[in-house]
Amino acid sequence: RKEVEQDPGPFNVPEGATVAFNCTYSNSASQSFFWYRQDCRKEPKLLMSVYSSGNEDGRFTAQLNRASQYISLLIRDSKLSDSATYLCAVNNPSGGYQKVTFGTGTKLQVIP
């Protein structure tokens, strides 16, 4: 099983819709979680960090479910500008270091 798994999509949703992505992780000792947004041919940019149960920032909500070992990202009222790939990242303690593992991303296309 991969350490971090995401559905690659694409998720094609109309403007104004609500869309949710899940990201599953395999290590129950994972301590912190991140969502990044990556536009085509650009670098990943941090969208949200989650250290406890969840986090909310405007239209974006991240929820952590430790029992089932997944983290979700909910986007409300989707905008055309939300079209991007969303990467999940999970932080695990590893040999004295904090090792962050990234998923391969979920592609979102918001259509007019």
Next chain:
Amino acid sequence: DVKVTQSSRYLVKRTGEKVFLECVQDMDHENMFWYRQDPGLGLRLIYFSYDVKMKEKGDIPEGYSVSREKKERFSLILESASTNQTSMYLCASSLGAGVKVEQFFGPGTRLTVL
């Protein structure tokens, strides 16, 4: 704002050449990372460094080496470039404190090896 810069946005090199990719961060971060990103494979960690002159192998270190002589600068070296090293290379940095280890990325270097 954290700023991570990389020396080149695009590079074209020939097989067998020695290639240097440089990364500089301006936020006094302890940790620095080099990844490559390929379609369908996601971000793969090549090397990371948690302090000056310290380095650790990531998941795919073969064919690469690194140097960290100053805290703000982390260099990736391809000793003898090969066509399978054609990729997008991303540098990142993060604080070393606790679990708040958000990584901040540079703009990337798209390397083509002919």
